[in-house]
Amino acid sequence: MNKTIAVVKGDGIGPEIVGEAIKVLEAIGKKYGHSFTFTDVLAGGCAIDQTGEPLPQESIDICLKSDSVLLGAVGGPKWDNLEGSRRPEKALLGLRSALGLFANIRPSKLFKSLEDACPLSRESVQNGLDLVIVRELIGGLYFGDRKTYLDENGVETAVDTLIYNEKEIERIARVAFDMARKRRKKVTSVDKANILDTSRLWRKVLHRVAEEYPDVEFNDMLVDNTAMQLVRNPGQFDVIVTENMFGDILSDEASMVTGSIGMIPSSSLGEGSRGLYEPIHGSAPDIAGQDKANPIATILSAAMMLRYSFDMEKEAADIENAVSKVLDMGYRTGDIMSEGMKQVSGSEMGRLVVENL
Numbered sequence: 001m002n003k004t005i006a007v008v009k010g011d012g013i014g015p016e017i018v019g020e021a022i023k024v025l026e027a028i029g030k031k032y033g034h035s036f037t038f039t040d041v042l043a044g045g046c047a048i049d050q051t052g053e054p055l056p057q058e059s060i061d062i063c064l065k066s067d068s069v070l071l072g073a074v075g076g077p078k079w080d081n082l083e084g085s086r087r088p089e090k091a092l093l094g095l096r097s098a099l100g101l102f103a104n105i106r107p108s109k110l111f112k113s114l115e116d117a118c119p120l121s122r123e124s125v126q127n128g129l130d131l132v133i134v135r136e137l138i139g140g141l142y143f144g145d146r147k148t149y150l151d152e153n154g155v156e157t158a159v160d161t162l163i164y165n166e167k168e169i170e171r172i173a174r175v176a177f178d179m180a181r182k183r184r185k186k187v188t189s190v191d192k193a194n195i196l197d198t199s200r201l202w203r204k205v206l207h208r209v210a211e212e213y214p215d216v217e218f219n220d221m222l223v224d225n226t227a228m229q230l231v232r233n234p235g236q237f238d239v240i241v242t243e244n245m246f247g248d249i250l251s252d253e254a255s256m257v258t259g260s261i262g263m264i265p266s267s268s269l270g271e272g273s274r275g276l277y278e279p280i281h282g283s284a285p286d287i288a289g290q291d292k293a294n295p296i297a298t299i300l301s302a303a304m305m306l307r308y309s310f311d312m313e314k315e316a317a318d319i320e321n322a323v324s325k326v327l328d329m330g331y332r333t334g335d336i337m338s339e340g341m342k343q344v345s346g347s348e349m350g351r352l353v354v355e356n357l
């Protein structure tokens with residue numbers, strides 16, 4: 001298969017970690033007879049330096065023409081004092097909206113050999129931890145009308161609007177059920193239907209969609225209970241689907257239990273198969289250019305691209321197994337280093353993953 005990939009290396013450690021992920025993609029392509037064509041795209045601080053804007057139109061056009069997009073990270077202290085619309089982070093929002101990405105997917109998986117880095121008790125993770133949070137990304141409270149005003153008594157007051165329509169809910173529900181079919185076939189829908197009207201609509205639509213997926217086990221859970229269950233027994237979850245704000249909070253909670261920010265991939269998906277794949281961490285300016293950055297989150301993001309955009313399940317699993325093997329052999333970058341392990345640089349970690357494919 002031939003696939004085109006737009007590559008946004010970005011700033012800070014971005015070019016280093018993306019470089020390692022590309023080596024892994026090239027190696028997997030060779031092994032399975034696929035060819036990947038990579039096109040560099042300017043976005044973020046480096047784009048501001050070269051063109052004066054964080055996301056030039058040409059970059060958007062290349063992403064729109066590509067089969068998928070791989071992103072490192074953008075931003076850094078050099079651009080911190082620019083005004084809002086010219087900040088590097090604008091590139092991320094611009095890309096999400098230009099590509100129509102409404103679903104954010106964040107897996108949380110605890111690698112056996114990193115169990116010591118997990119802050120939960122052994123008892124809590126005895127059923128393992130391998131879940132995905134599917135978060136609605138462009139609706140709800142973060143996108144509804146808001147204002148701050150003085151009420152009739154002169155008291156400063158603020159209002160944010162939480163709004164969803166059934167179409168927005170239905171399309172994110174389908175992403176979750178389709179994803180569950182590629183995993184352990186279980187969906188938990190998270191809401192606050194005992195209080196919120198939007199949650200009652202959410203629940204109604206989720207139940208309707210669930211009927212079309214009789215092979216997928218389905219349950220509802222209130223968001224407060226979910227927050228508790230994620231630390232009590234995260235092994236009960238396979239795919240969690242929820243609205244924007246609940247997803248924002250729960251996905252940070254779920255990612256922390258895996259130990260290190262350098263390990264967690266993510267993807268954002270829209271209507272078609274094209275997605276934006278990126279690690280959840282930032283550009284880590286404190287370690288940029290020192291070959292210290294852990295490339296695993298980006299390598300696992302590339303694996304997600306193979307699975308969800310290119311339908312290459314075997315190839316994706318192969319990459320994940322190679323990462324697991326390298327960790328089992330005791331190799332660690334600085335961020336996940338512990339006593340008795342062998343510390344390696346970011347590029348050595350990338351090379352080890354390629355070697356173990």
Ligand code: NAD
Pocket residue numbers: 013017072073074075076077089092261262278280281282283284285286287292293294295297335
């Ligand atoms: P950060 O995630 O960049 O770094 C937080 C800490 O984690 C740092 O100590 C860093 O060294 C470490 N770290 C992060 N990734 C690592 C890796 N792969 N390997 C080893 N250690 C790693 O968060 P921050 O410091 O708050 O932000 C730095 C810059 O990144 C800011 O300009 C911020 O706006 C930007 N940012 C970008 C994105 C993105 O591009 N998606 C996301 C978050 C932050």
